[in-house]
Amino acid sequence: MLCNKNIVEMDICIIGGGLSGLSAAYNLRGKADITILEKNERLGGCLSSSKAKCGYIEDFYHHCFAGDENLFELSESLGILNELEWMSGSTGYYVNSKINPLTTPIEILKYPHLSITDKFRLALLTLQSGKYDLAGLDDVSAKEFVIDKCKESVYSSFFEPLLRSKFGDMKDSVSAAWLISRIAIRSDRKTGGEKLGYFRYGYNSLIEALKKELLESGCAIKENNPVKKVFFNGSKWEVNGTAYDAVISTMNPSSLKKAGGPAVSDITYQGAACMTIGLKKEVTNGIYWLNMKDEAPYGAVIGHTNMVPSERYGEHIVYLASYFKEKPADNLKETMIKDFCGRFGVSEEEINWYKLKIENSAGPVYTKGYKKLIPGYEKEGLFMAGMFSLPNYPERSMEGSIIAGKDVASKIIRKYGI
DSSP states (O other): OOSOTTSOOOEEEEEOOSHHHHHHHHHHTTTSEEEEEOSSSSTTGGGOEEEOSSSEEESSOOOBOTTOHHHHHHHHHTTOGGGEEEEEEOEEEEETTEEEEOSSHHHHHHOTTSOHHHHHHHHHHHHHGGGSOGGGGTTSBHHHHHHHHHHHHHIIIIIHHHHHHHHGGGGGGBBHHHHHHHHHHHOOEETTEEEEEEETTOTHHHHHHHHHHHHHTTOEEEOSOOOOOEEEOSSSEEETTEEESEEEEOSOHHHHHHHTOOOOOOOOEEEEEEEEEEESSOOSTTOSEEEEOSOOSSSEEEEGGGTTTGGGTTSEEEEEEEEESSSOOTTHHHHHHHHHHHHHTOOGGGEEEEEEEEEEEEEEOOBTTGGGGOOOSEETTEEEOSTTSGGGOSSOOHHHHHHHHHHHHHHHHHHHTO
C-alpha cells in the first residue's frame, strides 16, 4: 500500500491497457494503488506493436499530427519527445487497376476521374472545412452532405472510397461532422504531402516508456487478463471478483454492459482487420496512403516505408486495412494476401512475412447523432474513458485518448481528494 499516510489510500482498477487506460494510470500514479487489466499479451490496445525483421512495427498503422499537444507533453515528460520525427505522407487512389497519385496540386489536376468543375468544388470544400459548425453536421450523413455541396461525381470518385476504407459497410451511416473534421485536420499539407509524426523506433517507444514509469511507481500491470465480470456489491464495484475503491473502464460500453457494468447509450463499434506485410520491394509507387476505389478485401494500402525509411527495417512494410461490423469475413487472411499479390504483382518469394491482426472492438463509428450518445466519465459510481469519450469526437486519435485518460483521472482525484 501507499507509504504516505496523508494521502487517501485507494485501490483503483483500470480495465484496458490502451492509451486512455495508460494515460489515466499515468496521471493517477503515486496517488493510489493501481491495477491495470489488459486482455491481450501486450499493452497498447490498438497502439500495440510486434517485432519486425528489425525493431518493432505497430499492429495497426499510426501517425500523429502537429496539433497533438497532449501527446507531445506526455512524450516530453517520459523523456522521448526527441525521438519524434516529422515525415511526409503522400496519398493516392487505386482506380481501374491503376495507381493515381494525389499529393501535389499538379497530380490532383491530372486526376482523370474528376472534372475541372469537380476539382474546383472539392478544393472549395477543403478550404472551407475549418469554418463549419460541426454540431450542426452531427445529424447529417457524410454522403448527403458531400452530394449536396459537391455533387454525386465527387462523392463516388473521391469520398466514397475514403469512407469505405474507414467504415466498410457502415459508410453511409457516418456523419458529416466526422468527414469535415477529418478534412480540416488533414488539409494543412505542403506540395510534398502532409506532415505526419512518427517515433524513431515506432510507437512501441511510447508504450514501453509508459509501462516502465508505471511499474516503477508501483502499478500492477496484468497482461493477458481479460475482464469477464463486473459487479456492484452494494458499496464497491468488483472486477473479476476483486473489489476496488474506483474502477475505470476503457472497454466498448456495450461490452462493459454485457460484463455487468452500467448501461449507457448504445454506441456502434466496428472491428478492424489489419494485415502487415514485410516485402523485398516497394509496391505503391512511393505513395504512403493508397485508398482503394476498386473492389478489394481491404479499403486501403498503407505503404509504411514510403513514410518511414525502409532502411530502418531492412525491408519494405505495407499494411492492408479492413473494417467490419460484427465479424471479419471468412478466410480473410488468405483472401487478403492472394488479392494483394495478384493486384500488385508480388510473388511468394518477394514476401518476407505477413500477419493479420484482428480487433473486434477497434473503435466507435461516428454515425449520425453520435454526439448525443457520448457517455459522461462516470455512471453509477463507475468511471469510463476511451475512444468513445468526448475528446475523441468527431475524429478518434491518440491525442483524444490521452485527453480522455487525463480527464477521468482528474475526476477521480477531485472526487476522492487524492
